[in-house]
Amino acid sequence: MSVLRAENLCVTARIDGVDVAALDGLSLTLAPGKVLGLVGESGAGKSMLGRAIAQLLPPGFAVTAGMLEFAGRDLVAMAPDQRQNLLGRQIGFIPQEPLSALNPVRSIGSQFAEHLRRLGIADWRSAAIAALESVQLPDLLDRFPHQLSGGMCQRVLIAMAFASKPALVVADEPTTALDVTIQARIVALMRDLQVAQNTAVLFITHDLRLAAQVCDEIAVLYAGRVVEHGPADVVLAQPLHPYTKCLLLAAPAISGPRTALYALPDQMPGLRALAEMSGCRFAPRCPLARDACRESVPALAGDTHKIACPHIAEIDTITVPALAPAMVAATGETLVSVAGLGKVFRGRFGRKPTIAVRDVSFSIAAGEFVGVVGESGSGKSTLARLLMGLEQKTSGEIRLAGQDVGGWGAAARRLRLRTAQMVFQDPQSALNPRRRVGAIVTQALEAAGVGLAERRARAAEILADLGMPLELADRAPSQLSGGQRQRVNIGRALCLVPKLLVADEIVSGLDVSVQAQLLALLARLRAEHGFALLLISHDLAVVRYLCERVMVMRNGEVVEAGRTDEVFANPQHDYTRELLASVPGAA
Amino acid sequence: MLAAFLRRLLAVAPILALVSLLLFGALRLLPIDPAAMSMPPTATKVEIEAARQAMGLDRPVTVQYAIWLGQTLRGDFGNSIHMRRPVAGLLAETLPATIELSLAAMVIAGLLGLGGGLGMFALRDRRGEAVAETVTTLMMSLPEFLWALLLIFVFGVLLSALPFTGRLDPGMTRPVVTQFLLLDTLLVGRVDVFFSAVRHMILPAFALGVAFAPPIMRVLRASLIDTYQEDYIRQARLRGVGETRILLGHALQNAILPTLTLMGVQFGFLFGGSLLVEVIYSYPGMGNLMVDAVRNADLPIIQAVGLTYCVVVLAITAGVDGLVMLLNPRLRGT
DSSP, X not given: OOSEXXXXXXXXXXXXXXXXXXXXXXEEEEOTTOEEEEEOOTTSSHHHHHHHHHTOOOTTEEEEEEEEEETTEETTTSOHHHHHHHBTTTEEEEOSOGGGSSOTTSOHHHHHHHHHHHTTOSOHHHHHHHHHHHTTOOOOTTOOGGGSOHHHHHHHHHHHHHTTOOSEEXXXXXXXXXXXXXXXXXXXXXXXXXXXXXXXXXXXXXXXXXXXXXXXXXXXXXXXXXXXXXXXXXXXXXOOSHHHHHHHHHSOOSSXXXXXXXXXXXXXXXXXXXXXXXXXXXXXXXXXXXXXGGTSOOOOBOSSSEESOTTGGGGGGOOOOBOOOOOOOTTOOEEEEEEEEEEEEOOSTTOOOEEEEEEEEEEEETTOEEEEEOOTTSSHHHHHHHHTTSSOXXXXXXXXXXEEOOSOOHHHHHHHXXXXXXXXXXXXXXXXXXXXXXXXXXXXXHHTTOOHHXXXXXXXXXXXXXXXXXXXXXXXXXXXXXXXXXXXXXXXXXXXXXXXXXXXSTTTTSOHHHHHHHHHHHHHHHHHHOOEEEEEESOHHHHHHHOSEEEEEETTEEEEEEEHHHHHXXXXXXXXXXXXXXXXXXX | OHHHHHHHHHTHHHHHHHHHHHHHHHHHHSSOOHHHHHSOTTOOHHHHHHHHHHTTTTSOHHHHHHHHHHHHHTTOOOBOTTTOSBHHHHHHHHHHHHHHHHHHHHHHHHHHHHHHHHHHHHTTTSTHHHHHHHHHHHHHHSOHHHHHHHHIIIXXXXXXXSOOSSSSOTTOOOOOSSSOHHHHHHXXXXXXXXXXXXXXXXXXXXXXXXXXXXXXXXXXXXXXXXHTTSHHHHHHHHTTOOHHHIIIIIIHHHHHHXXXXXXXXXXXXXXXXXXXXXXXXXXXXXXXXXXXHHHTTOHHHHXXXXXXXXXXXXXXXXXXXXXXXXXXXXXXXX
């Protein structure tokens, strides 16, 4: 008997009096010991299934049709106390944000005790230590969540989820918040426990390559419907639905020939937009769409490899051109030169000082794109902040266009701001919610005392540069989509036409198709304006796609630097090799 | 943990020094001549001048401050000009009474506040919420002296259910061991006197504490609602933890922290607010002592009471900070 079976499952939200299906006719089965990947971008409805299993749907959402069974028992009709009885015992959950999924005021031991006592284990302490051992953690029962790293917290949560030997574990983006090397370890641990206990796992992720590595089967969701479902390796190697294919082509690869990124227009429709849609929900963005696609909903058809599209014969017409390896721009003129740069954060309240950056030297030529990769805590963001003068250096020298700008002085500050601009990671918090887009992108002119008419003219130019319609100038950031907000964030930095952009994780947290749009935008703007870029990123594939040179940072030091194609093809440092090997889909 | 708390205590010293300076300076600015006040109205100018010299009032203000501070640090607050008794003795009699009253009021505010906060949280997004809002707003908007008069009128006069003057029934003698009446009556085993004392404290403590309950309710309710949005609450639910345990074992432990900080701040206000209530209920505490001292321009008492007020408030703040540190591992500095 299957562990989990969904048959024509519909989860519906009521929006402005209209019912919209957030999950529309989902059918799938999960056999014992199997791993099923549920893949999709944000808004695809992939988390809805996990929430429907626990019946913890967001307010306004409800299961309105179909059925959902766990081991032959109807989860929707089941009495709440019976379902609660299954949770934590036979169904385990692994969350997305490990650091906030543990109660901060209770020790790890007390949270284990609560869980294991409920399972009826009297000697919870030794059981907890055994569970921690199974995820390769020492006895940290007396510690508190804030004393652990994100990866350790996630291992604690995995140990708790598997402590009851559950039949089913639902893992909702369990590694999204973690560094890539930690992700590799966590995924391996989950896989080991799952095999040892013959647990069925529902693995929810946005990362098709990661899913292919972890799962036996993959179901690709688009706007609440499964568009493709099949064996993991087949779906990755031979995607037959246009969405799956576009998604794969939109994500930069870590190895193999360098190609352009497929630029899917727009983004996944939200629930409100879905209410007015008929036919195939992917049709408005689909390169293969024709009028018939907008009239009837294509059925999911096929044996082991099911596809909800009648035009699979044309799937090979969706291609992207190959790109030459990114080459160092040959201008030669040095724009940035940094020598022996160091930053020490003083320890507060008797704590030890932290060396965030130590003895870093590099240079960037005019028009050159340089990537900085490394894990959290490697000092890459501090490096960006030092360059921008947001932190004061402890030692070393920073020169922009040949002039020393390391100090606090007004002259250094003016030169810095004229030459370099920063794009921050999270546009949600980087854009003042009370200002209009037009005012945001011309903030630098406003600070310089330029008149309103001139500012409005410049705002129109910038919006045109960003590929955004002019009427957005009067919108507030909250009225924009995530991708549009990040465009505005970039546009603000471009206002005074800087020679250098410093960008800190500007595409992390964005969906792959939106990321591809932004990367294409950066490449086009570069061709038009010729600025240099220092791109801080944890995503090695993005750096490989965009940058000619790369620096690998660890513990505040640059451990390897060189031309991107050479470093990625032939890494010299052990850490670079580990980093590259951890990326899902690495050859 | 202990080191962090001691560091917190150490931060109190400069505040105390500053307050003593302000207190001393402000009272010296008043057009009052303590020497003249301390002599009978018939005293001659020469006699008053002699008294002024004896009291050290002819010396520079800085020297006077140094002398006063030195004596205060040794526990010598001088003599009351009006009552001609050592101020230290007067404080020893009245401070415990005020502390007992304030603590009782804080317990009432805390019980009402925490209970009401949980109740309001249970009522969230329901129809009863508006009623609860109205009641708590009303509770908050009445000042304590109005509460005092209302309670006297209803429970003392109309219902004759509770006494409203003094601390004990007439004819009872108070045992003295520690000066804390409730404690002393129990120590000497006089349960009847204890209950009489408790009955006398109900109305003043309620009048003093009731207006402090609504802010506690609101903060607890708001932080419970915030806490329920946290990932660890959902994760506990997904582990099958029951709703009662989620409230008591997970949400409350986190939501109580801002509430405790608020209660610490409130206790300072409440301690100061005891003055009016003490006067209305003829309660022999520091408030009544202070009112008499102000009426008689009795500077040594005013200085000592002012300083005591400051010490108590600082001690409470430090105590609450310590408690929050104890309950919140993130503040323990590891």
